[in-house]
Amino acid sequence: MWHYDAPLREMRFVIEDVLQAPAAWRSMPAFADLDMDTAAEVLAQAARFASEVLQPLNGPGDREGCRLVQGHVKTPAGFAQAWASFVEGGWPALACDPDVGGQGLPQLLNAALFEMLVSANHAWTMYPGLLHGAYETLLAHAEPALRERYLPKIVSGEWLAAMALTEPQAGSDLGLVRTKAAPRPDGSLAVTGSKIFISGGDHDLSENIVHLVLCRLPDAPAGPKGLSLALVPKFLPDGSRNAMVCDGLEHKMGIHGSATCAMRYDGAIGWLVGEPNRGLAAMFVMMNAARLHVGLQGLGHLEMAAQNARRYALERLQMRAVVRPPGASAAADPIARHPAMRRSLRSLQAVAEGLRVVAYQAAMWLDEAHRHPDAGQREQAFARAAFLTPVVKAFATHWGFQGASEALQVFGGYGYVREFGIEQTLRDSRIALVYEGTNEIQAIDLLLRKTLADGGAAFERWLDELAPAATAHDAFGSALSDQLAAARAALGSLRQAQPDDPEAPWRVADDFLMGVGHLLLAWAWARIATAARRCQDDAAWAAERESLARHGVAWVLPQARVHWHRVSAAAPLDEVRA
Template identity: 55%
Template sequence: MQNYQAPLDEMRFVIEHWLDARQDWERMPAFAEVDYSLAAQVLAEAARFAEERLAPLNAPGDRQGCRYEAGRVFAPDGFADAYKAYVEAGWPSLACAVESGGQGLPQLLNVGLLEMLYAANHAWAMYPGIAHGAYECLQQFASDGLRAEYLPGLVDGTCLPTMCLTESQAGSDVGLLRCRAELAEDGSYRLDGNKLFISGGEHDLTEDILHLVLARLPDAPPGTAGISLFLVPKRVDGLANGVICDGIEHKMGIKGSATCSLRFERAKGWLLGEPHKGLAAMFVMMNGARLHVGLQGLGHAEFAWQQARAYAGERRQMRAVPRPKDAVGAADVIAAHPAMQRILMTLKVQSQGMRMLGFWAAHLLDTAEHGVESAQRVEALALASVLTPLIKACFTDQGFQLASQALQVFGGYGYCSEYPIEQTLRDSRIAMIYEGTNEIQANDLLLRKLLPVGAPGAALLASQVRSECRRAEGTALQGRAEDLAVLLGEWERALQTLRQEQAEQPQRPYEAAVDLLHATASMLQGYAWLRAARVSRERGLVDEREASAQFFFRYLFPEAGHRIRLAMGDWKPGAFPQ
């Protein structure tokens, strides 16, 4: 089977045509020197690293897993050397500010890098995966002294961070956590408690690890209002700092990623931000992490598509009957069969549509931070805030579902570990759970981003979709655009109905949230494909995007209407069985 090949042409289409990013970069002083030539060079080098250094370690790392010995954890063979090469090439500093020692390049290019890392080797990419989020958290909440001491290591990659939230009794409900922190005479704090499911909590890739830990101060009120955030290094002044790894989990997938149980025994740490407001500080890191987890789903979908396409084109089986007269290619490979063609097109269209939306979110984050006009920054941030939970939930759901469909192409061989699709299916499943389960993302999208009166997200999304529908008038996709416009109206009416029902039936939005999330995702995929077809047509590109858009609307788009009907159908209080 072929190894991973980075989809550089597709990435460049999204950046150069679908987003037309350069016209925005030219108006942002921070990116005024960035052009498409530089962007292409960065992506090509990232592809070379992913294909040549990471992809060959993926299957061996899965078979070997991590090793735990007396409090120390060793990543699979080759992982540490690959990370050293990653640091030497300067990848950790890609999107960090120049004044902090970074390269100051757009998040849009960083997202392209991350997609490739996750597609090539999800387990390895877990180690540096949250580094940029930790960098942003320290930039915003650390004191000048802490920034001076610890930011350089995050920027140059010589240390890696963790996010220590979960405890045995406190998973999604972090308000139940018990880890304690007490003020010491020197102004630092001493932490005691236990954390579990900590990705990269101990490893041999870097000498130091920076733990960002949620804990309670002695005067903390109960619940989430009493949580503070602390920076706790693995080492202080070169000595061990009371952070003990008690073991690692033996998991279904991403076996090369060390998932650790940590014990803090009078560990020295420093407060980040204000007391009792640690959750808000941690969310700076978590929101970035949720976008990056969504990219894991995209990476799995892309790799599954590549594997299924290659296998279907070489696997010989009974002839496809009947065959169109103008059909090309071998008639006795399974790629000639309509059932397989539908799976392959679904994999292709979904992964490409996901990339458009994921890269759009990253470009919006760049605009929100560096846009010249205040109104533009506010609008971009509002749109990115809506897209973040949707991308995390729907991309990871699709990453798993599409990997499963790809495995179907392989038949019984796909169920065997000799073929990489088996590992892809296992690795992809965790992304639906961590960084906030997909059900929590659905609640966040609906109850915090779309329903509140005055929240701009719903109106901004509707404006984007409606504008693209109008631009399809007179084209081969006009009928599809009309279908999308009808769905948009149903979606807006559903939100209005939920707002009205919420006052008397507070549980109502929670019951509709998952279906509304998937309906919103399908609606935005329709928007993405209408835009892709239009841009290709206007710029004279010779590609298959109009045909892909037609496939999406014929076979995949109807799911959106079904989801809205599920959310808004014959519902009554108590309809869900207890």
């Protein structure tokens, strides 16, 4: 019974009615010829690929996993064929620049594509997950000759990419990276060192894998200011195998079909990307793109969990509901009629629909940051997207795992066994809270770097931009207005506490991010309700969107008070003792 139906109608509603993206596209010459009918057809084709090709491989791929055979990684049956179909369909090139072989479509559509891919098969989607980030990094920082050699193959998907940052002693603190890069007479580098937790470091999906490796040149300064970025391909331009090897595969809690590799570089030949000792600046282009995709993983898991739990609850008969509809039979009712299940199921759906608005808005701002003809608009959109990125990454992945856990509860004992699928979603979703910068690091980035660094001025301007959605004289306007006031009060408390208690922001950063996440849900639900009231073609469907948003305000949003209270109180923490 476990399967995936892409929520195409809801996706189109968010893109066309809530965010009104087609009007924004007309203001950007690169997208001026794109209309909603064309966009809808792209989404429909993506949905078919996700549900017909990827989703049937999800459970079997989890059970089979990846294997290391004589130094080569073998992915689960069907994964390589699915990748070949993905490349043949031109999907890797969807949001890439036409000048380098891309289709030139918006990041917004790419975000919707990746929501569907992750919903259907997270492990498989790990392989293309870093591809767009690698494309953006090379486009922005690589020398022309390097771009010409590698970018077309990456854009087309003929070659895949891997991001090699982490070492045993250098996880979140990349300043501890030890991998060395020695200049060679021909201008290339000899890269030597070991990396761990490298997603897609080796596999059999593409004929070449382009590794972007953080390393140190001779005499580089210590710490993060001494890091450089090198492009190190699995196969060199002459066709020979580079001096790199997969030493082992991690045996993980979930995403078993994704090859998480320990890689060793034994003087592997590579080329510098960007300036010497400026590798982090180049790498952050890739990491920021990856963080949005990880946020979409959270949304995808939540959507998959919610819709399957809903299907199960409508079919599973058990006991009699407390209040039964008129004319209901005397037999047992579907558990979806029971109050506890109604509350869970509607909360999951309400959050999924709200998060979709937030994540798609981030992607839309990225489109404006790169494509809007006005420089001021581009700068403003980039700042908005940068602010939203850590929230999308952390808050959506929190809900991906939390939602999967609540959905498992709907299945009862059946949820705990393999055959019903939800236990795999729970396992797969958990990693998203950890990689691409843990959620705690995202919270520190949001509060310390992006909010308090300028005394909160940019944050307050951003709150002002959200405020128009709070002007409606209804429950949605009131709820958003309360959240905006709570955010401003929390910021004021932190400003007052910080001079005498410098650690205070660090203690409450997680709660600050969660508070902002709930604020954004309130904003999204207000936008959904407004758009739903404008819908003319299906009044019942539109009313259900507003009803779900109202449920979110009543049953999910109250949790924000806990987070804002903690931020304002900034209670002290004792040391951990043995």
